[in-house]
Amino acid sequence: MKNDTIPLKRFINPRKGMRLDTFLQSRIEGHSRSFIQFLIKTGNVKVDGKTEKKHHKLKGNEEISVNLIADPATNVKAEKVNFKVIHEEESFLIISKPSGIITHPAGRNSSGTLLQGLLFKYPQLNDWKGLGKPGLVHRLDRETSGLMIVAKTANAQKIIMKQFSDRTVAKHYLALCDGKVTSSQFIEASIKRNDFNRTAFSVEADGKNAKTYIRPVAQFPGKTLLLIKIFTGRTHQIRVHLSHIGYPVSGDIKYGGSPDARIMLHSYSIGFNHPENGKRLYFKTDLPEDFPDAKSLSV
DSSP states (O other): OOOOOOOOEEEESOOTTOBHHHHHHHHSTTSOHHHHHHHHHTTOEEETTBOOOTTOBOOSSOEEEEOOOOOGGGSOOOOOOOOEEEEEOSSEEEEEEOTTOOSSOBTTBOSSOHHHHHHHHOGGGGGOOSSSSTTBSOOOOTTOEEEEEEESSHHHHHHHHHHHHTTOOEEEEEEEEESOOOSOEEEEOOEEEOSSOTTOEEEOTTSBOOEEEEEEEEEETTEEEEEEEESSOOTTHHHHHHHHTTOOBTTOGGGTOOOOSSOOEEEEEEEEEOTTTOOEEEEEOOOOTTSTTGGGOOO
16 A cells, blocks of 8 residues: 655654653654654664664753654555444545454554454555555544544545544543542543553643543443543543543553453544535444443433
8 A cells, every 4th residue: 555755853852851762652643652663763763863772861952853654554454354334425434443443553463453444345545645544533442432533535534634633523432430420520631651651641740731521421330421522632531531530431450440341431422524515524323232221321
């Protein structure tokens, strides 16, 4: 498949004491840590004109240049992967991703991903002329189920990605959390990658701003079903924010949740502007069957 090279990026005066790979991942959104490290290893990152290792500690006054070559994770083979198409037009799809499927290849996860399923079902994506991973404009964690937007053309990808960047996409989730939440509330707490566990995130004063709204919609023994709106799109945002206020997502062991069938988080609805005519569109999906009493609830 074809992937255009993204222009050179430069960063000046990075934060003193940060690892090179950590700094770049905080500044270059939409790419995995493994890809950032791949760029460093292959000489596509220079610090004051010199190549360095991924664990290089920054002094705080360097110029860092990054040649964002095509992500090798996009060079994947099509596979038949289970997902449901909710709505389809010439320029985009609305799909429902099952829990347990990773969005795209990353690290050791090189097979059975949503991206490979899209390439199988829509062969035209194999000749992708857009940026990055064919069709993808956002992602969901492996265990999170529910709605995603997929672009079918490079122009639609560009337009929809800008809507995400401008925060005009409305995203609502359902989460089954531990404990009894009795009232609606906003959660505004900055998030950054955890300094001690690089696969986790935590609330930190020097993190990126993050805002979440939660509303309880049903109560179960020891659990609350929440309708959630996110105003920012930080990695693990809902999981981190709910853990922060003492109501972790059920099944989310990493962030203090009690054991469950899976991390009980579902992308329930999404709203955005049509990439061709600008009309506002809204889509929602059914409650997942593995949520308690899903068939009898309406949100």
